[in-house]
Amino acid sequence: MLLIFRILLVTLVGDAVYSDEQSKFTCNTLQPGCNNVCYDTFAPVSHLRFWVFQIVLVSTPSIFYIVYVLHKIAKDEKLESARAQAAVQGGQEASSRCEEDKVLLIYIVHVVLRSLMEIGFLVGQYYLYGFEVPHLFRCETYPCPNRTDCFVSRATEKTIFLNFMFGVSLGCFVLNIAELHYLGWVYTFRVLCSACCACCRPRKGSLVGVGLYSCNSPLFLQLGQSLQEKLALPGSLPSPKEKPGGLSPCPPPISLETDSTADRTSSRGPEDKERAKPHPGRGIKSWL
Structure with a gap:
């Protein structure tokens, strides 16, 4: 946002202020070439061109980062x-986390480069121009015959604009430092979280290995066979088939007769058998 604001300042205000910077720079001499040499000594680089060069270089890391993000989105x-297939297999979470960490790291590098360029241009502006544009500049450079006085146009307006641009650059640098401070904590927190998740996550290979070893171990097979032999009933009849309704068949009736009672019943005559038959209308005595 501040970059766009700086571009608007340079294009709208700077052009009007510095449009006549060299044509109105006059020196009290008629020596050919003295005006040009004195102006070059006064301003090795024009203020306006210096700020345009600063905007281009400072915005370069941001442009590269935007191009990288757009390429990543297309990919x-x-x-x-x-x-989607990786998400079904369970490997999407780790890959997405790695991609997020990579994008965050590239963004941090881009902010670091931008901050270094900002501080470099701040130092360069201070050593080239200082904080004040003088009304009178004394020049002693060849081919001027002696000490020559040169006059600068719109010195007060240029001083205000110079300090304002210095303040904007300083504000951008402070915002970059604050952003680096915030992103540094975020990146550290993400690295710690990923390390903790990697330590706490169970290893699938170890579980599979344990299962294969337990299934293929001869000791395990021998123990299973011995348990089956102990639990199996010798001479047990096969289980009756279940009815289609899902109910098990009724158990066979339990006979309460012994060998002696069977002999007695067989030795009885027809009359005794007739007496033993239950008559309708009479109550059946229960066996108690």
């Missing part, structure tokens, strides 16, 4: 189907 759209 993610092409690989959307592959990511």
Whole structure:
């Protein structure tokens, strides 16, 4: 946002202030070439061109970062189907976390480069121009015959604009430092969280290895066979088939007769058997 504000200042205000900076720079001499040499000594680089060069270099890391993000978005759209398959297999979370950490790291590098350029241009502006544009500049450079006085146009307006641009650059640098401070804590927190998740996550390979070892171990097989032999009933009849309704068949009736009672019943005559039959209308005595 401040970059756009700086561009608007240079294009709208700076052009009007510095449009006549060399044509109105006059020296009290008629020596050919003295005016040009004195102006070059006064301003090795024009204020306006210095700020344009600063805007271009400071915005270069941001432009590269935007190009990288756009390329990554296009690549993610092409690989959307592959990511869906990886999500089904359970490997999408780690890949997305790695991609997020990579984008965050590139953003931090871009902010660091931008901050270094800002501080470099601040130091350069201070050594080239200082904080004040003088009304009178004394020049003693060849081919001027002696000490020559040169006069600068719109000195007060240029001083205000110079300090204002210095303040804008300083504000951008402070914002970059604050952003680095915030992103540094965020990146550290993410690294710690990813390390903790990697330590606490169970390893699938170890669980599979334990399962294969337990299934293929001869000791485990021998123990299972011995348990089956102990639990199996010798001479047990096969279980009756279940009815289609899902109910088990009724158990066979339990006979309460012994060998002696069977002999007695067989030795009885027809009359005794007739007496033993239950008559309708009479109550049946229970066996108690």
